[in-house]
Amino acid sequence: MFRLLKPKSPAVPASPDAPVDVESSVAAPAAPAPSWRERLFGGLARTRAQLGGKLKSIFARGKVDDALLEELETLLITSDVGIEATQFLLDALKARAKKEKLETPEAIQSALKEAFVTLLSPLETPLAVAGHKPFVIMIAGVNGAGKTTSIGKLAHHFQAGGKRVLLAAGDTFRAAAREQLVTWGERNSVDVITQESGDPAAVVFDAINAARARNIDVVLADTAGRLPTQVHLME
Numbered sequence: 001m002f003r004l005l006k007p008k009s010p011a012v013p014a015s016p017d018a019p020v021d022v023e024s025s026v027a028a029p030a031a032p033a034p035s036w037r038e039r040l041f042g043g044l045a046r047t048r049a050q051l052g053g054k055l056k057s058i059f060a061r062g063k064v065d066d067a068l069l070e071e072l073e074t075l076l077i078t079s080d081v082g083i084e085a086t087q088f089l090l091d092a093l094k095a096r097a098k099k100e101k102l103e104t105p106e107a108i109q110s111a112l113k114e115a116f117v118t119l120l121s122p123l124e125t126p127l128a129v130a131g132h133k134p135f136v137i138m139i140a141g142v143n144g145a146g147k148t149t150s151i152g153k154l155a156h157h158f159q160a161g162g163k164r165v166l167l168a169a170g171d172t173f174r175a176a177a178r179e180q181l182v183t184w185g186e187r188n189s190v191d192v193i194t195q196e197s198g199d200p201a202a203v204v205f206d207a208i209n210a211a212r213a214r215n216i217d218v219v220l221a222d223t224a225g226r227l228p229t230q231v232h233l234m235e
């Protein structure tokens, strides 16, 4: 019932939706095209420059007053930090400012950084996949959040740790999603279980059966984008 796509050639992981540089393949020798890593870090540098610039101007106020907290709140929420986490960070910064008189941009920045570390470090636990075989990870989330890209990265990570990986193309909502995952599979030399059409659950079911038969350690299942608050879609 299912189609198994064998990887064509091993290669380094790269963004499947990266633009194809047609010109460089036909034109006379030109400057080498930037690698995937260079393009990724270039994109991240732009984000960092924009966000960092805004943060810098907020910290430059030099004291934790209502205006600073308000600007910081807006920036955190618009950067998808989330309401609860933003409130935690603002409260922590306010309490620290009251106790320690934060009066320089550096002191405010370092207090915010520590509040972030307090918030995030309990979540930093190793992902132990040895307890189940296959260990199945279903990636769910909002459209465009980076699910399929993360699957590519995770596949590479698990393979580097000596695990056998299989991908399940459970985003059956649009054909391009399947092709995107297949490209990631090719880049990591990992098999991808797909179906021409149909039910995401059937694809994942097939993938798990295939994984059992082939002694696979980890199955990574892609899904179509959806809001986690849409309970019926999540179910």
Ligand SMILES: Nc1nc2c(ncn2[C@@H]2O[C@H](COP(=O)(O)OP(=O)(O)OP(=O)(O)O)[C@@H](O)[C@H]2O)c(=O)[nH]1
Pocket: 015, 017, 043, 044, 141, 142, 143, 144, 145, 146, 147, 148, 149, 150, 171, 177, 223, 224, 225, 226
């Ligand atoms: N800067 C940055 N971009 C990312 C990251 N992960 C993914 N992207 C980019 O975000 C876009 C969407 O990534 P996908 O992996 O296709 O997202 P998705 O959640 O699978 O999207 P849907 O399948 O449409 O719901 C692509 O252009 C990716 O290159 C990341 O960690 N950082």
Ligand SMILES: [Mg+2]
Pocket: 147, 148, 149, 171, 177, 222, 223
């Ligand atoms: Mg996707």
